[in-house]
Amino acid sequence: MAVLAAALISFAPPVLADNTLDVIAQFEIQSPEPSTSGYIFTRMGVAETLTNADPAGTLTQGLATEWAASEDGLTWTFTLRDGVLFHDGAAMTANAVANALTIARAKPGPLAKTPVTGIEAGDGAVVITLSEPFAALPAYLAHYSAQILAPAAYAADGAGVEVIGTGPYRITDLAPPLSLKAEAFSNYWGSEPHVPKVSYAAVSRVETRALMAESGEADFVFGLDPASVARLAMLEAATVHSVAIPRTLLMKVNASQSALSEPEARAALSLAIDREGIAKAVLRYPEGATQLFPPSVGDWHNENLPPLAYDPAEAKELLLGLGWTAGSDGILTRDGGRFALTLTTYPDRPELPLVAAVLEQQFRAIGIELTIDTTNSSEITSRHALGSLDLGLVARNFGLIPNPVGTVLSDYAPTGDWGAMGWQNDEIVELARAVGRGDGGDAERSRIAEILQTELPIIPIAWYRQTLAVAKGVEGTVIDPWERTFGLQNMKLAQ
The missing domain is CATH 3.40.190.10 (Periplasmic binding protein-like II)
Structure with a gap:
């Protein structure tokens, strides 16, 4: 390289x-x-997708000029743009679009996680049927994995060639x-x-x-x-x-790890983080994150939430209350074990290792020993699957699907490999699914943000700027x- x-x-x-x-x-x-x-x-x-999004996240026309759901919400019809050609000169037909989406749905990705039961070509349109209402479907079709390629772009097994x-x-x-x-x-x-x-x-x-x-x-x-x-x-x-972009620098926490299983322990980690200092001195951003969802994701940002605070003294008190005591080297111990964790991150985003180095110092100040492992980003998901991840420092994008409910469903309903780990909340599952169906609104979004802020299965640090x-x-x-x-x-x- x-x-x-x-x-x-x-x-x-x-x-x-x-x-x-x-x-x-x-x-x-x-x-x-x-x-x-x-x-x-x-x-x-x-390559292009059926739907697009403007800077505010509002869905706009792409290769589809309009879309509508049936009264029961189980059938969506996407009217296709006329006169579109693929780069090989073939016309973009309803059959070609249905073929591309069917292939995309069969592969790992957001579309595979939707309640889609069928994708059929109609008269100048594609008709998608669902097993249950899913109002977020048009936003899912803006994801890059749902891009529309010509039939000749795929091998017989559906692989992109x-x-x-x-x-x-x-x-x-x-x-x-x-x-x-x-x-x-x-x-x-x-x-x-x-x-x-x-x-x-x-x-x-x-x-x-x-x-x-x-x-x-x-x-x-x-x-x-x-x-x-x-x-x-x-x-x-x-x-x-x-x-400002709809992406948050956060630390995912293995809540099944004995030292991190209590919400108070995760709260202590959060209180040890000087977000303002990291934002201004390391990232050169105007402010740190006060919650998971940045203002750029609109209705998901809950202005009524008490902001995440920096208070190392309170962090120490919480850990003391959980039975942790300082050893001779200042690192906390409990039941003969040290409060020692490994933080996994990756250099693809150059700010992550820098932030990790600061976190090492800030956690040591409250008696937690942190070892930093900077490796491939794939190790985050791999170690999540194996259950061997303690902490993961990642940049989570809420804009891959121009509706944050897609990321929320992937990360917390149930938990996914870029979201919470060793943590489950049945209320969030129901709330997120209600928002996805379209019968959940501001109250449900606010409650999701509140639960995540209270239990801290992930710990927000900064809101990104591109x-x-x-x-x-x-x-x-x-x-x-x-x-x-x-x-x-x-x-x-x-x-």
């Missing part, structure tokens, strides 16, 4: 010289398979895991892109990505660390953009807070 990055820096042509907008981010392209790498294809404008989408850009070269190239699709149903060519390269090291933005060797650089942002903001080579750098010669940048698109088709290259 380092060799690739060095080559990109050393031999890349001057910015904009080849009418190509070069995108750099940390995400590797695993394969042409939508369920694993689809988020890159939608962000790059290659080629990315043949409907977007404004058509792939001309795909070289997993590191890169792709694409050109404007002349038969695109929407507005023609201003930039004729785009490219994507996966560069794992944040320092290298920042250098490429600073030196002008890349036009659009995603996933910068706070230090790089501060430096780039003072330079002329690029413009730094930042926006920050990226764009070359000075690029105009028309708009950051999508839902992280569905880079917006490349709307950008222009200054002449």
Whole structure:
């Protein structure tokens, strides 16, 4: 990876010289398979979904122009856009859309967790039947794994073997895991892109990505660390953009672990965290998280919740009340065991190891020994499944589905591998399912937030801001807070 990055820096042509907008981010392209790498294809404008979302999270038209549910809520009809062609020249028909969604539903992903019982082609529409009402279905169809590809994009077993989408850009070269190239699709149903060519390269090291933005060797650089942002903001080579997004930096807790099984113990961990200090000194954000759901997720943010506090003295009192006493080295012990935990995190998001290092100090201040294991992000879910995870420091996205109920259902109803661990709450299951059906509203959302704030199966730390750098010669940048698109088709290259 380092060799690739060095080559990109050393031999890349001057910015904009080849009418190509070069995108750099940390995400590797695993394969042409939508369920694993689809988020890159939608962000790059290659593939599209039936529904979209505007910056406020409101669903908008995509490849479907309208949708409606039957009176009993068990049948949804999605009217398809006319005149859409796939990149191989084939027409986007109802049969092709039904085929893509049927394949997506059979793979791990949000659609597989919905009460869908059938997907059929209709007259210029796709008809989806359900076993029970599910009002959030249109939002689920905005997820990247539900992107619509041509029948020729799939092998006989449904595996994605080629990315043949409907977007404004058509792939001309795909070289997993590191890169792709694409050109404007002349038969695109929407507005023609201003930039004729785009490219994507996966560069794992944040320092290298920042250098490429600073030196002008890349036009659009995603996933910068706070230090790089501060430096780039003072330079002329690029413009730094930042926006609040529906993502929370949080610590998932193994509530079945003996030291963490009591709510008071989890509350102590929370009280030991100086969120304001982490936000301002480490992340360069204006504030820390006061609850799980950030203001950017609208109705899910409960303004009436007492905010999460920083009080190490109270944290010590709670642990003392649970029978923990300080040993000779200051680390708490109980029944002959030390209060020692392993915090697992990953470097894909460069801020996570930095925050982990601060947490180590803050937990030691209340007598908890923390060992940091920085590894692949897949280890979070793997250790969750094995029950061997103590703590996991992660960035949880509430915008993968433009309705946070999708993430809530996945993480807590019942618990999923990116959410709570060793913790179950039957009330949340019923509340989340009611919201998903459409017969739950503000009261149910507020109660879900309240339960999570009280029992702390996960511990929020900060609300994210998405920050990226764009070359000075690029105009028309708009950051999508839902992280569905880079917006490349709307950008222009200054002449």
